[in-house]
Amino acid sequence: MSSWRAHTLTGWGRTSSATVQTARPERLSDLKALTQETGHLMAYGLGRSYGDACVPVEHSRAIVMQRLDRLVAFDETTGLLTAEAGVSFADILKVFLPKGWLIPVSPGSSFVTLGGAIANDVHGKNHISAGSLGNHLEWIDLLLPSGEEIRVSATQNAPIFHATIGGLGLTGIIIRAAVHLMPTRSNAMAVTRYRAEDLDHMFASFMQMPVEDTYAVAWIDALASGQTLGRGIFERAHSAPQSIDARHKAGPGLPFNLPGFTLNPLSVRLFNNMRYNMAASSTPTLHTVPVEKFFYPLDSIQNWNRMYGKRGFHQFQAVIPDASAQQGIRQLLEAISQSRRASFLAVLKRLGSTGQGMLSFPLPGYTLALDFPNSSGVHELLSRLINITRNHGGRIYLAKDSAITADDFMAMYPMHTQFREVLAQVDPHERMSHQMALRLGLRTREGGAA
């Protein structure tokens, strides 16, 4: 038995929220009955989408998936893991890293569910070689809004499979999936780290990677301008030949919101300067670090999103296609630096091919991600950045987004028409919905009545 309870859900950036009826089934057999209720419905994982992709429509229903987290099968020879959708990446890693397996693609936090990661087709620091999560899925079991359970894969119900990968949970509730884990030699990563003086140096670093390094990421000081625009720390890595004795512990949590003024242009500038000058030398240095520390830097402070105070923050992440990547990223950084808006984390990564999903984010190019405190004027900046992205044929990552319009969406995601066709087939009554779906014009407020 599982009951409904009023609960306020927010996105990770805490800029939008909704008070809705929530239920948290403890077992799969409880799930079906819950989906029979009327009105808009969505599945909620660990709430790590930044904007409104995980925020339900006001007065609707959300099913919290966290307790549907059983491991279902594992093939030791192929590394194929089958698990319920609510299992977290942290949990998978805890069980399988000691056996020599890694999750093939990891976002910056391990506190994401498998279902959420599929619905956002997440990517990691190894996108060039590994692609996004959708590239590693064998199949997905989906509970359609009609109550019917179907298996979708590249060969079975293929259009629904490609609509579900990166499909924001709109095709139904992902209940189980089979994902190929990646063999690894150790519990550690061999990371080469150095300071890059400017943006050209940064791009050169991405382009001249030694073959053995399959992971790369750059941390950019988003406040630097002029000669030093794009300066930061470049990291490339591969799995270390030997394990290290390092027990990773969850860091301290932020139990409450910090006052809004804690992060101001001055404190962030000081932090960025300190980080730039202390964290790395200008000559490449090799470090061996635990897997968790390399993949999930954000997890070292729990609830770090509260750092931005009550008003929360927006995250912006865009990809600019290779053809004009250097120019596009430079324009974005210039606009950001001119705006003088504090941002701790500006992350630059290189992306390889397009994803398996109709709404998958990646395309060959470079992607820049950063946070902006939710203060007045931030929307003007965001629309400026969105326009720069659009002008270069780029797109915004929906898992992070809180700002693009329906028009931006259609321009950036040309396969939205095919996506809509699948939705019309699997969810004619528009049951599955959330605030992002309304904003992007994928769903209407009137939907879900039937």
Added chain:
Amino acid sequence: MSNGTWIILGATSAIARAFARKAASQGCALVLAGRDVNELNALAVDAGLRGAPMVHTLRFDANDPAAIAELAATAKTAVLPISVFLAFGQMPDETLMRIDPVLCAQMIDTNYTAAVLALNAVLPTFENQQSGSIVVLGSVAGDRGRKKNFLYGSSKAGLHAYTGGLAAHLSAFKVPVLLVKPGVIDTAMTWGLKNPPVPLGSPEGLAEACWKRAPKGGTMYYPWFWWGIMTLIKHLPRQIFNKLNF
């Protein structure tokens, strides 16, 4: 050296599931006993993948005498030494139980009678093996009967008294018995609660605490601050206590 077997009674609850996973990760064999066979099978696969070398499921209805006999047989054939985690119990609506004798009797039969019979059934195995440990989930509600839930609380109080005596008896056999008194834990039972007045404990946190404390036995509140709350409640003068609405 074998890590032995943990027999989990009422294995499908969130707390029992968390404890089974902990024991599995430590290389213990498991017997998962409960009513929902499909769910038990799913949990068995999960526990196997998390490190349990052997997992058996046992269809176990606490109120069925045949099930108690089967439990005794299972205890004898399991990889020794066995340990027991007793997690079954039910908490129906108190006002309903007051007017529905069947519902009330079922609750007492499950929380008290069946728990006593189940532990009695495995007692000889513990006396023989002179190792392993027993963990019993009681409740803070069993510390003092309160207006809001004295039916449920009294069933747990009975279980507390039994567990205390069991611990004394088994001390001669070097078997530690841990009585756990959970406060409000974040489970399906408490999901409906509006604005809980105190922070909820997580099932994983409780399981971890039980695992650490099981070899020592004794009484444990979880989360820890419930020790303070319950000490206060137990010592409130009757005149004040009777006026409180909780």
